[in-house]
């Protein structure tokens with residue numbers, strides 16, 4: 001089975017090296033260093049060696065970058081994320097080509113179409129670069145911050161404060177609700193949001209709130225969004241979602257009561273779908289046209305939760 005989208009980053013994160021200034025300097029001079037560039041909200045894709053730029057181009061990109069993060073090691077070669085947002089667009093208004101055989105793309109739009117390893121590295125790079133952009137000033141005192149530890153910490157530059165800021169990961173829950181449709185057939189609850197592509201249906205999701213466990217968030221979110229009460233919460237895997245910094249924690253749950261009453265503020269529609277109905281009506285081919293219903297892409301945690309149920313599993 002392929003990894004879940006944006007997970008299984010194929011790098012040694014080299015945690016011990018991040019605080020070793022000598023090692024960081026040595027890695028910075030490594031002849032085989034590799035760079036995953038970001039420009040504004042775009043990531044570089046489709047290059048000759050996947051998302052990573054090497055050789056003399058790597059040195060050039062690192063020199064142009066306003067922020068550089070050591071993502072980890074591939075073999076003994078360091079891999080960096082580089083924020084090139086300060087580089088102006090090309091004269092034709094397009095993102096800077098920088099003499100590279102690759103193209104800029106929005107990861108959110110193309111991530112599911114990329115090889116798993118490429119999508120994972122780009123998501124990891126994007127998450128850290130976005131965090132740096134949002135953490136330039138100390139949230140405690142307002143003074144500027146400076147990147148440390150290979151880009152995995154930002155330190156407040158006010159000596160009276162000295163707060164240390166670390167990359168955020170915001171937990172969200174995504175959950176399949178198991179129940180029955182009006183005919184009494186086993187069914188799962190899926191919904192649509194107006195911002196989604198026409199025809200796409202998926203399971204419910206929401207953010208974990210302060211002072212709440214993921215399981216409690218599942219119960220609350222399902223109640224708020226659909227009116228259904230659930231119990232028997234089972235963990236079912238997770239998917240990073242770096243837009244900008246979420247981790248979607250997957251669960252399945254069993255409906256035990258309530259009445260289907262979708263929250264009109266958040267949800268366009270919510271319905272129970274039996275296996276027979278999904279088999280008869282849903283088709284991945286509808287994703288690229290035709291207007292019929294389709295499920296999320298196979299690599300997503302949402303689809304894994306749905307496929308697990310279609311295969312007759314409880315989790």
Ligand SMILES: [Zn+2]
Pocket residue numbers: 138139140141142143156157158161162163
């Ligand atoms: Zn501060």
